[in-house]
Amino acid sequence: MNLWNDPAASVDDRADALLAAMTLDEKVGQLASFWPQPASSSQIAGDVAPMESAMSAGLSWEESLRHGLGHLTRNFGTEPVSADDGVKRLRDYQRQVVEHSRFAIPAIAHEECLTGFTTYGATVYPAAIAWAATFDPELVEEMAAAIGSDMRAVGVDQGLAPVLDVVRDYRWGRVEESLGEDPYVVGTLGAAYVRGLEGAGVVATLKHLAGYSASKAARNHAPVAIGPRELEDVLLPPFEMAVREGGARSVMNSYSDLDGLPVLADSGLLTGVLRDRWGFRGTVVSDYWAVVFLEITHRVAGDPRAAGIMALEAGLDVELPSTTGYADLASAVTEGVLDEAYVDRAARRVLRQKIELGMLDPGYDPTSIGDSTDLDSPRNRDIARRLAEQSIVLLSNDGVLPLQVPSRIALVGPCADDPNTFMGCYSFPNHVLSRYGGDDLGVDVPTLLDALRHELDAEVVHHLGVPVTEADRGGIDAAVEAAADSDVAVVAVGDLAGLFGLGTSGEGCDAVDLRLPGIQEELVERVLATGTPTVLVVVSGRPYALGAFADRCAAIVQAFMPGEEGGAAIAGTLTGRLNPEGRLPVGIPSHHGGQPGTYLAPPLAWYSEGISNLDPRPLFPFGHGIGYTTFALTDLRLSEEVVATDGTIEVAATVTNLGDRAGAEVVQLYLGDPLAQVTRPLKQLVGYAKVRLDAGCSATVTFDVHMDRTSFTGRDLERIVEPGRIDVMVGTSSEDHPLIGRFEISGEVRVVGEGRVLTTPVRIDG
Known part of the structure; x- marks a missing residue:
């Protein structure tokens, strides 16, 4: 047996032995690749990517x-x-x-x-x-x-x-x-x-x-x-x-x-x-x-x-x-x-x-590997369902949600009955099938209209209103009339993913500003003007600016392209079958321009009280999300008042479900460094924990914070832990911190070598 085929030998010894036996051309061959082109290329509309033909x-x-x-x-x-x-x-x-x-x-x-x-x-x-x-x-x-x-x-x-x-x-x-x-x-x-x-x-x-x-x-x-x-x-x-x-x-x-x-x-x-x-x-x-x-x-x-x-x-x-x-x-x-x-x-x-990967082991035969399998199995769909359900973010709610089964609901907007809007740019239906035409998605993707009619024993009237991108106003009047004649209007707007300008979100689909694509904002304004309580559902791949009409919406739901099980996840959130658990991984801007920025901002990148006339603060901040129950954070406890530059501190808090139904809260730990040798973010997330609690129950969340988690790149471009005050903020978003404390880092500046502590372990008790 050749050494490179011997599973008992080390990987390095096997690789070195094989490399020594190979010619230069054989070694270069291992660095090469080949892309089999579609047999059905004549059916494809255009290249996969710009300049593809020139690079073929x-x-x-x-x-x-x-x-x-x-x-x-x-x-x-x-x-x-x-x-x-x-x-x-x-x-x-x-x-x-x-x-x-x-x-x-x-x-x-x-x-x-x-x-x-x-x-x-x-x-x-x-x-x-x-x-x-x-x-x-x-x-x-x-x-x-x-x-x-x-x-x-x-x-x-x-x-x-x-x-x-x-x-x-x-x-x-x-x-x-x-x-x-x-x-x-x-x-x-x-x-x-x-x-x-x-x-x-x-x-x-x-x-x-x-x-x-x-x-x-x-x-x-x-x-x-x-x-x-x-x-x-x-x-x-x-x-x-x-x-x-x-x-x-x-x-x-x-x-x-x-x-x-x-x-x-x-x-x-x-x-x-x-x-x-x-x-x-x-x-x-x-x-x-x-x-x-x-x-x-x-x-x-x-x-x-x-x-x-x-x-x-x-x-x-x-x-x-x-x-x-x-x-x-x-x-x-x-x-x-x-x-x-x-x-x-x-x-x-x-x-x-x-x-x-075992490719050089005795008996390995790549021509026998692989077999027929169900690529959309019940196991997969269950995982997809749970991910979708936990990802839906309820941003605001004046009490209209959960829907109270009114006699008539108007469901309008381009994301109400188009399954492709639920899927990302790298989903097969949008990435490949969209170039072949037809309606075949390869998998079953119920729409929001399908799911809402299944969930509710009520009349659900549907009209498109407007497309995602085209300035086609032909359907607006019918959608507005349906909204005016209904008890609640649900307006589903957002994105359609694609490649290189063929969508509103995805690779090469960059936005000039953060306005909803096309004339969707016109549809929202027209529906709001009817006076019918309006639930805005945004199905998108990026956050869009909602400040122009947020205070007139009865509720706002953000769904980030929730996949093939997304329709039921959104519908379940609207009806109350699901208690919303999602939290924002990006902020929702207030206005179309003058932004965007993220919450990781030093003082001069944040609200400047007149230094600039532009206010970068979001409408809904990073980490935000509400549900159909409420939580309280109390009893902040720091294990130390002073910590060495290589020490650790425990930060603990109690979270309580004050409502009458089970739910989940994401407890978020932020640190701030108010005086440093270089400008630092006003706050930065260093730990989080998703806590599920039954009604009336409490739990203690404890974060174990190593001082490496306060490190940053200093003036000399070395990573350091610097002595001084550290602010502690525990809350439910980057802007909502009911618990605030501080501790001191003592000692000399410590240069942090490679292999630093990268995570914040968290323990949930109770």
């Missing part, structure tokens, strides 16, 4: 196979194929890969999986921004484990998720793919997703390292102009948490350039931070076509080969989705332009990963 000059299948292959791109997720057909095709591709490899090395098959396995007939879970609204890492991990088990069942090895970009500007199209505006929420939920996917045997891929969400004017791929402190203290922590706490085995680069340096050419980030500082040992894979972007959009490389060399030397291992920039790496080595050590470094990482 990758190696052919025959050329890709010649010396072995690193990755197979989206065998299931490129066109509508059944699970059975997808398995057969993947087996055939893997058979050819193995037959053409001197060492019988299969390719890693990767797929998208942000809102579930992105393939025909697979469960469409809520969008990532909706997971964040649950504030429930255990549920997110359960979902990811289910996604991973489905992918493994059909022979998929790697998933391109989660997205760990911290939202900095709500106009960015990919807000829906994110986990919100707070680094700790993004990091804890992202790490939970990674644990679930990796626990199912699928490699998780962190996206997009780093800076992508901080682009100028929130434009997709636009330059990023931020300083090292924002990078270190806001944007990088979720990635570090997912590496250290989650065990992620792959990372994908950001398309961005940071202060003029494209991430894919930044060895300081891809090697220095990721590997040297964080100890990451997995693979770095390129976002699709990012290597050739170094030539054609960033213009820092003169040709594809120069781009490939630049990316490889910076720390990229595998070029996706097909091989272009990496096609000539072998010739670059033989000509003395590229040191073979860089090829060896990347190939070793790919081989390690394949060994970890």
